[in-house]
Amino acid sequence: MESLTSYRAYFAYRDDKGQTVDQDMSWPLDTYKIIQEYDVPSAMKEFKDKFPKHRLIGLAGTEDLSPGYITQLMSLQGHKSYVK
Numbered sequence: 001m002e003s004l005t006s007y008r009a010y011f012a013y014r015d016d017k018g019q020t021v022d023q024d025m026s027w028p029l030d031t032y033k034i035i036q037e038y039d040v041p042s043a044m045k046e047f048k049d050k051f052p053k054h055r056l057i058g059l060a061g062t063e064d065l066s067p068g069y070i071t072q073l074m075s076l077q078g079h080k081s082y083v084k
Contacts (some may be wrong), residue, residue, distance in 0.1 A: 006062040006070050007040070008032040011054040021054055025076075034062065034073045063074040 010032045015021050024031050037043035040059060044048060047056050062070060 004036045004038060005043075006065070007035045007037070008062055009051075010034045010057040010060065011047075011051065012057055013083045014026075014040045015053050015055060029077055030075065031062065032056040032060075033077055034070055035059075 011021070013020055013023055013030070024030075031046065033054075035043045035047050035050070037046050043059055044056060047054070065073075
């Protein structure tokens with residue numbers, strides 16, 4: 001069985017209409033969101049589903065973040081974490 005991978009999903013600070021998005025969030029959630037999926041295409045789709053107003057710039061790994069910090073960030077952004 002495949003395991004979930006955590007990704008940093010970096011987004012543009014302006015949406016398609018030029019309005020700022022999530023600039024009221026504290027760092028780093030004003031720059032990226034944590035997405036957990038099985039592969040990159042699924043992570044891209046999940047980001048679009050969870051954050052439809054955001055424009056995805058790119059994905060990066062989270063190997064430098066502890067599982068506890070990933071869980072904390074996901075809690076702050078309002079989504080369930082699957083990190084154990």
